[in-house]
Each structure stands twice: as structure tokens, then as C-alpha cells.
Amino acid sequence: MALEVGPGLGSLTLGLVAQAGAVVAVEVDPLLAAALPETAAARLPAALAQRLHVVEADGLRVRPADLPAELAAPTVLAANLPYNVAVPLLLGLLERFPTIRRGLVMVQAEVADRLTASPGGRIYGVPSVKLAWYAHARPAGAVPRPVFWPQPNVDSGLVAFTRRPAPAGDASARAEVFALVDAAFAQRRKMLRTALASWAGSAQRAEQIIRAAGVDPGARGETLDVEAYVRIAYQAAVAGRSVARNVEDSGPSRA
Numbered sequence: 001m002a003l004e005v006g007p008g009l010g011s012l013t014l015g016l017v018a019q020a021g022a023v024v025a026v027e028v029d030p031l032l033a034a035a036l037p038e039t040a041a042a043r044l045p046a047a048l049a050q051r052l053h054v055v056e057a058d059g060l061r062v063r064p065a066d067l068p069a070e071l072a073a074p075t076v077l078a079a080n081l082p083y084n085v086a087v088p089l090l091l092g093l094l095e096r097f098p099t100i101r102r103g104l105v106m107v108q109a110e111v112a113d114r115l116t117a118s119p120g121g122r123i124y125g126v127p128s129v130k131l132a133w134y135a136h137a138r139p140a141g142a143v144p145r146p147v148f149w150p151q152p153n154v155d156s157g158l159v160a161f162t163r164r165p166a167p168a169g170d171a172s173a174r175a176e177v178f179a180l181v182d183a184a185f186a187q188r189r190k191m192l193r194t195a196l197a198s199w200a201g202s203a204q205r206a207e208q209i210i211r212a213a214g215v216d217p218g219a220r221g222e223t224l225d226v227e228a229y230v231r232i233a234y235q236a237a238v239a240g241r242s243v244a245r246n247v248e249d250s251g252p253s254r255a
């Protein structure tokens with residue numbers, strides 16, 4: 001069963017229902033959400049049109065409980081994502097719909113590059129690490145702007161992904177790792193011991209935690225894979241009391 005977010009007029013949806021056993025399409029625009037079942041009924045044989053269920057909801061917030069019970073566990077995500085919110089949509093759907101095993105999404109070409117980048121390059125960043133938490137992702141093709149009408153002013157790219165086991169623990173572990181990733185990339189050109197100084201309470205404390213994780217404190221955040229971030233977050237948790245004390249020491253009372 002497939003989940004589509006942002007079906008719009010249904011250009012992808014009509015093809016999807018022919019391929020998937022059932023499609024639940026989440027559309028935020030009430031007019032488009034109301035029109036899509038009529039479009040499907042007019043364009044598809046009744047047996048196929050019945051496979052489509054349209055839900056008017058915001059893809060940034062939608063949860064399984066918002067879908068009909070028999071469609072609340074989609075296994076595939078297939079979408080031409082709204083480009084302005086593509087990354088939070090994709091990451092949020094992977095978080096809230098653990099049943100999604102694999103997917104294919106279209107996003108702006110530069111975003112596709114970032115989502116699928118490997119450590120070490122300039123395009124590797126927060127979206128790359130966070131998507132790697134949930135899934136193995138790969139570029140699955142370029143979509144040049146002339147294939148659309150009206151022609152957009154950006155190129156597009158496809159990203160294919162397959163869910164992987166989470167590299168650590170539960171939702172709170174993920175939140176801690178994601179906060180660490182945000183801190184490391186907030187000053188991405190700096191060495192980790194400096195970039196993570198305020199996160200850890202001090203550069204010295206950051207260095208101890210990073211070393212304990214088996215990572216070079218002189219490295220930059222853009223060279224680390226998600227597993228390295230998990231190790232650093234774990235060492236910070238182990239050293240938690242000291243980190244908390246250092247944060248207090250450098251906090252408002254000394255300001």
C-alpha cells in the first residue's frame with residue numbers, strides 16, 4: 001500500500017493506483033483534495049478508482065491515526081514532494097510512519113544531491129545525516145525542467161530509499177543525535193572541538209567526548225557518518241552529569 005503526499009491534480013496518483021494495491025493520498029489543499037476522487041473516477045476504470053483514498057491533511061503533521069484504519073500502515077512512499085518543505089516532509093513521514101519500508105520521491109535537484117550525499121563533500125549536511133538515520137538513500141535519476149508544463153525554474157531529481165534499522169535506541173536517542181548534528185553543522189567549517197564547544201559546555205569537554213567516541217576532534221562535522229554522530233551522542237550521555245555541570249557553569253549565572 002502506498003502513501004502519496006501532495007497529489008495535486010493527480011498526475012502521479014493516477015499512475016500509482018494502477019501499480020499499488022491501494023493508495024492513500026494526503027493533500028493539504030481542500031479544493032484539490034475534493035477534486036481528486038472525481039478526477040480518478042473520470043479517468044480510471046471503477047476498479048482502479050476505488051483503490052484511491054484521498055485525505056485532506058497537512059503532510060507535515062499527518063499521523064497514521066488520521067488515515068482510515070485499513071490504510072494506516074503504508075509500506076511505500078511515492079511522491080512529487082512540495083519542494084519548499086520536501087526535507088521536513090520526508091524526515092517527518094519516516095519518523096511518524098514506521099511502516100514505510102521504501103520509497104521514491106521527487107525533489108529539487110540540489111535537495112536530491114544533499115539527501116543522498118556521502119560524508120566528505122561540501123553538499124553533505126544535516127539532511128544527508130538525518131535521512132541516513134532512517135534509510136539507505138540513493139539518487140534515482142534526474143528530471144529536467146522541460147518535461148514539466150509550465151516549465152519550472154529548477155531542475156528536479158529522484159531519491160530512492162530503503163529503510164534501515166535505526167542506528168541507536170529510541171526516539172529520545174534520535175532527538176539527541178539530531179541536536180548534535182544540528183550543532184556540528186551550524187559551524188560546519190570549524191573543527192568539531194570548536195563547533196561542539198557550546199553543545200558540550202566547553203571546547204575541552206567537547207574534545208574529551210569526541211575522543212571517547214573514537215573520532216578526531218580536529219575533524220569537521222561534514223566528514224562524519226551517522227554512526228560517528230551516534231557514538232559522540234552516546235559518549236555525551238555517558239558523561240552527562242559533567243556536561244550538565246559545564247553547561248550550568250557557562251550558563252546565565254556567569255553571563
Ligand SMILES: C[S@+](CC[C@H](N)C(=O)[O-])C[C@H]1O[C@@H](n2cnc3c(N)ncnc32)[C@H](O)[C@@H]1O
Nearest residue numbers: 006007008026027028029058059060080081082
Ligand atoms: C509539487 S507538489 C506535486 C503535485 C503533483 N503531485 C504533481 O506531480 O504534479 C504540489 C502539491 O503539494 C500540495 N502540498 C503542499 N504542501 C503540502 C503539505 N504540507 N501537505 C500535503 N500536501 C501539500 C499542494 O497543495 C500541491 O497540490
